[in-house]
Amino acid sequence: PEESLHDFAGRLLDHKMFGAIVRNQIGEVVGVITEHDMVREAFQKKAHLYDITVADAMTEHVITCDDSTDLAEALALMGKHRIRHLVVQDGTKVLGFVSIKDILEKIHADEQLEISVLRDMAGMHGGV
Template identity: 35%
Template sequence: MVESYRPHLRKDDEDARSHSQTAQTNTAEMNAIVQSILDQKDGTVHAIRPQQSLHDAVIALRDHHIGALLVTDQTGALLGILSERDIVRKLAETPGTTLPQKVEDVMTRKVETCSPSDPLVTVLKRMTSGRFRHMPVLDGDRVAGIVTIGDVVHYRLTALEHEALQIKQLIVG
């Protein structure tokens, strides 16, 4: 018996499906590591000493258009990090007397760090779960840079745009 009509079924499309994004391509370690972000930055790391005032820190944050400063000693060793959030919390606690206080009294001493070879997906997860936006990058004991949550998102969006362009070129020829 020959069928004259059969409706289109979902299983008819199973072989024709393709996936431009997978968990593997979105988290490919060979491309998505911290060093990939550091390579795109100018290498400048803004730091402040623990004995300096919060006023000095606020001026540096404003002038450099950044959201955090690394706190280092005279040898460049990482002692902590001072973010805009740290300063805002202190402003709420001590209104009118905050800016003369020392960085060491406000900074975050327990700093989450990463290495240049860490996968970006791991760094992003740590930043999200820890609710912080800046992470110093240490290469051994040396500060190699700092990555922000914005850096990670921008890197991934750029990669997706590149992938979309490649797919378009494959289609157009």
Template identity: 35%
Template structure:
């Protein structure tokens, strides 16, 4: 299974914000949408960073309420790991595990095309394992 299959099931919608927004706006979006990360773009759908709940907790933990006025570009992770629709579920699991993060933007032709989370990947992997187990049971029953 590939990232393309995950995106076909969940859609290509991604919540983004610009690098010049305040951290308080990022927090508002995360809470409102009930998500764990935002992709930072320049409006042209080119990924320039990602900001997660973890990034925000670090700033607030260090700076307190003053951190709410920080600019996203100063808090985000600028070097973003990215995948494409041809990556397999196992490949993105490896990327996420190695990098110790839970969200992976998907690019197509150099532009943001979607985002997958570790939850999406695990769900797809479980579906694959259950399907394979059913195929084996069917094969054994008819052998």
């Protein structure tokens, strides 16, 4: 949380990440931060990234879901809380986080697979 946004942004770029779960010294989740949060904070404060900490820009109210949460339920949670990321847990263990983009890409891939299977089946039976 005490890291400057400048240093944090460099780590995000190095690891090709768009955000991260923020933990305190004892490993407790204290927030989530994304590129969007960093840009918003820098713009609102009219400050340089060296002068803003991760704690300043992060979202403190973390919404979580279980690793068994289905995609529709996860999307509903995001809509209800007007957020784009959910922290995914297995009980009390934090596994990572998922974005609305991740979920929509998965739904799209599943739909494309279903369409492909249906086309193949229709072709086997001489059309429908």
